[in-house]
Amino acid sequence: MNTPSFEEEVVAATRRWLEKAVIGLNLCPFAKSVHMKGQIHYIVSAAQSVEELQSELVDALLFLQQADPAQVDTVLLIHPHVLDDFLEFNDFLEAADMTTAALGLEGDIQVASFHPHYQFAGTDSDDISNYTNRSPYPTLHLLRESSIDRAVEAFPEASDIFEKNIETLERLGRPGWDALFDEEINNVKKN
Template identity: 65%
Template sequence: MPVSTFQVEQDMRAWLERAVIGLSLCPFAKGVHAKGQIHYAVSAATQPQQLLDDLVAELKGLAALVPSVRDTTLLMAPDCLRDFLDFNDFLDEADAALVALDLDGVIQIASFHPGYQFAETAPDDITNYTNRAPYPTLHLLREESIDRAVEAFPEAEAIFEENMQTMEQLGHAGWAALKVGPGQGGGAA
């Protein structure tokens, strides 16, 4: 049974608050979350082309607004590209869309997936969970915002290593206790 748009948004907010912000996996997320500058877009796509169409619309939407209104977009696709390798392959199409819209260097696309796996790690390696979200997700970020955040956080390159350490200390049981999976965001209750 398809999950509701409301549930997807609730799950993603819970993931953002409990994991990304709660574990300080991204020190830049708290500010835009607190200011309400994150746009949550749930795609009804079941096929990659439909998701690509939604991505193009969201890229145009983000580019058309000032950062104080919308600084970043999370485009979730609960019914599309559930296989991580298919999702990973789709990222080439997503990057091509940036280029076609002349937004390369203006907007960047980061990726999150329930089955995210870094190269040369085992599928159950806890460090993969830094990029695991409840649903396949394309995170659209403004390059200017990234540049400002990096200026404010001069050791940004250390974030990745710190995240790996955080996840190793947390472990699988600690991650499970965060309750950040599909249907755990509190929206269904």
């Protein structure tokens, strides 16, 4: 039996999070379709510095721009070795937006963010609402604006998603969130 590489483990953990939290809890009603169609492209960054990540971001943005939307609708640029500190990650988002604009992709592609220590302004670090954007690894989500527009047309209450997500997580609570991912560990222990 082959042992999965670190990159394969990172992608597998991100897929589990996507399937169990983002899709399973319906935190993003648009994610299921692109996931089921295999239109999410996962890139695991080897970057060890912000400069290296910046270069990989440029490559990922250009890749998404040039990719056939029927094949690749969105990109998750997962960077497990850099920007583990949430405040540094949050500061980098401005550079990500500036990079998107400098490439002439503003209005075509936007960058969303997920992080293991994500924290909304005005919340405590352990506030359950932060878990709407908590992923296993720091992740830049590159989305086509045209896809967002189509999704919003299909889901007219898109502006209510954030509030519904917080309500969902408050009902679930931290024990419920932890149980989503403990199931695999418990199954391994039983076998």
